[in-house]
Amino acid sequence: MLSKKVQDALNKQINAEFWSAQLYLSMSAHFAKEGKNGFANWFKVQALEENDHAMRFFNYIVSRSGEVKILPIKEVPHEWASPLDAFKAALAHEKHVTALIDSLMTLANEEKDYATASMLKWFVDEQVEEEATAQDYIDSLEMIKDNGFGIYTLDKELKSREYTPLSF
Secondary structure, three states: OOOHHHHHHHHHHHHHHHHHHHHHHHHHHHHHHOOOHHHHHHHHHHHHHHHHHHHHHHHHHHHOOOOOOOOOOOOOOOOOOOHHHHHHHHHHHHHHHHHHHHHHHHHHHHOOOHHHHHHHHHHHHHHHHHHHHHHHHHHHHHHHOOOHHHHHHHHHHHOOOOOOOOOO
16 A cells, blocks of 8 residues: 555656656657657657656556546647757756656655565666666767758667557
């Protein structure tokens, strides 16, 4: 059984994960409009993964006989100056999500809720990967600068990313 504090915090995280999905879907739409279909694809896959993260929290609360509360989602940004700007925004957002996950882990430990702490371990590891991936693309885009062929090549690479649903 989840404590009210843990349940409320997990419900807020569901909201944060759905907001993340909306953010990445907005980035996808932005790049689709610009004809950068690889960037659009990468961010669309990212949005689908964030939805999976929200559902992982959803399913966990249900499995612990808790009450899921779906909260309103605030509006997300809709434009970015460049692919580099979008990936910098993505990295800043992922660092924010890492802080949220870290706070959840701290709360689970304070509440001696070791089942929740165990579940959160997956998210801790996931956030390390999310931040590293965003940083890798930032590094690539900083090397490319405004080189059209470099942007074209990276766009083509990003087009190959495929969505793999989480099993939960």
